[in-house]
Amino acid sequence: MIDSAAPIARFWFEFRQSQIACVALLIIVLIAALALLSPWIAPQNPYDLATLVLMDARRPPGHVGAGGYVYWLGTDAQGRDLLSAILYGLRISVQIGLAAGAVAFVVGATLGTTAAFLGGRVEMLIMRFIDLQLSFPAILLALVLSALLGQGKVQIIIALVTAQYAYFARTAHGAASAERAKEYVEAALSTPLPSHKVIFRHILPNCLPPLIVVATVQVANSIALEATLSFLGLGLPVTEPSLGTLIANGFQYMLSGRYWISIYPGVALIVLIVAINLVGDQIRDQLNPRLRR
C-alpha cells in the first residue's frame, strides 16, 4: 500500500533530479533567510539616520570608513552602507512580493472558482471584467493605483494585488471549469453540500497545481513590479528603501562612474527573481501531466 504522504515525497524526489532548480531553491532559501534576519546580520541599520556619516557618501566598494568600518559594497549618496541597505531592501521586497502574491492568490482563486461554479451570467460578468483588466498592462494599472493611493507598504501591496489577481482568477477559472464537470462535484451537489463547501473543499484543492505555478511566477512579478514602481518614485519612500528605491537613487551617479550604488541592488534583485522563476519552471514541468516521463 502506498503511503498517504507519497505524492509529496515523490514530488520532492523529482524536484531533486534538477540541479538548476535545486541551486535556485537554495538561493531563494538563502536570500529569504538573509532578508528575514537582516536586522541582526546587517552591519548597519540603514533606517537609522543617526548612524550615517555623510563623509562616507558615495564611497566605492571596499572603502574603509571613518570608524574603521569596511563598506564591502560601497556607500550610497547618503553614506549608507550598501550591503546593509540591500539586505533591508531584500527584506522589504520579499515581504511585499509574498504578501501581494498571497492576497492576489486568495482573491483571484476565489473569484475564478466561484465564477466557474456558478456559471451563467455571474460567470460571464466576472470573467469579462477580468479579461478587460488583463488587456491593460499590469504596470500601467499598478502605476495609476499607487499614484492614487500614495506611498507605503500597504498601499503598494493593494496596487500589486489589483494588478495581479486577474492572472490567478483566469487560471483558477480554467482549472475549475474542468473540475466542475467531474462526477465528484456532482456527488457533492447530490448530497447536497452548500456551495461554499463544494467550491472551497472540493473544487479549489483540485485546482491547486496550476495555481501554485502561477503563484511562483507572480511572486517574482510582484517583486519586479514593486521595484519598478519604487524606481519610478511611486513605491516606497527613500527613508525606507526597497531594492527599486536603491537602484533609482544610484541611477543619477551611473554615468559619473559610481556604478555600485545601482548595480549591486540590481544584481540582488535579478538573482532573486531568476531563482524564483527557475523554481517555478521546475514545478510547472513536474505538475504538467503531458511532460511526465
Next chain:
Amino acid sequence: MSEVSRSSEVFVTVEGISRRFVPHVSLGDRIAAALGSPLEQRAVRAVEDVSLSVRRGEVLGLVGESGSGKSTLGRMICGILVPSAGLVRIDGESVMSGGRRPRKTTTRVQMIFQDPYASLDPRMRIGDTIAEGPIAHGLVSKADSLAYVQHWLRRVGLDPDAAPRYPHQFSGGQRQRIAIARALAMKPDVLVCDEPVASLDVSIQAQILNLFLALRQELSLTMLFISHHLGVVRHVSDRVAIMYLGRIVEIGTADAVYTDPQHPYTQALLASVPQLVLEDDKMVSFKPIPGELPSPMAPPPGCHFHLRCTFAQARCRVEPPVLRPAGAQAAACHFAGELQFTR
C-alpha cells in the same frame, strides 16, 4: 402484513418531467439574429415528458441505449439537474426548492455514480468524504464522525481502518464500495444508481450487485437502477422501464417485460443481446437493431422509434403514442398487444 401495505404505497413520483439542454448562443450569433439572420435553436431534448412512480422498497430498473436520457432522468430524480418542466416528489415532498435558482433541498435521495474513479474527490481522505455530508446535515457530530464512518465502511465490506486513506489507494470495486458508503451515510430512503457496475470487472460486478441487494433488504431502500445491461437490470429489479430517445416506451414488472415484451423496441433490444446458448448445436444468431439512435436534437416526429421499427405504419410517423396498458405492463406503441414477434 405491514411489509405488503408498505410496498403498495407510492413513494417516488415523477410528474411529466422534461429536460432540454439549450446550447449557449454566442454574442455574435445573437447580434446576427437581431440583424435578421435566422437563429438556429438546437435544443437537445434529453428527457421528454416522463412520468413514473416507484413504490416504497421497490427497485425500478431503467434501461436504454446511450443517449436515451436515462442518466439525465436519474440526475433529475436525485436533484442534481433542474428539470425544464415537471416535478419529482419523494413521499410527497419536492426534491428541489422553488425560486429562480432551484437547488436540491432533501437528503432523502442519494446517488451512486458510474465511474468510482471520478466520483470520489482525489484530494480528500475517504473518511472525510464519507463524513462530510452527515456532518453538514447534522446526522452526526464531528466528534463521533470517525466511528460513524467506520460503521459504514464495515457495512459495505471495507476495512474500517481505511478511513484515513486516499481514493487512489483503492481498487475500482473498493472505490465503488466507498461511494456506496458515502451515499448510505446520508441515511437516504431512495438510492439512484447510475450504471454503478458498468465500469467494473465482471467478477467485481457480481460482488457489488450482491451488496446492493443485501443493503436494500437491510435498509429497506427504494432504488432506481440505471443500466444499459439488460441482464444486470433483470437481476436486481422488481419493475423495469425501457427508455428510448427521452421517452419511456415500456414499463412493467421485470418478468412481464422480459418474457412478454409489448413494444417493438423492447423486443428488438432483447433479441439483440448476444447469448452463449447453443440451439440445435448451432450458434444462436442475435439480431442487432437496424439503424442508429436518431439525434435527440432533431427527434423524428410521431413515434421516436418508427425509423427503425419493422412494424411502422403511416400513423406511427405522425402521432406520438402514449403509454397504455398492454399485457401485464404498459407500452407506448399504437399497436401494443396486437403485434406478433417472431422469436
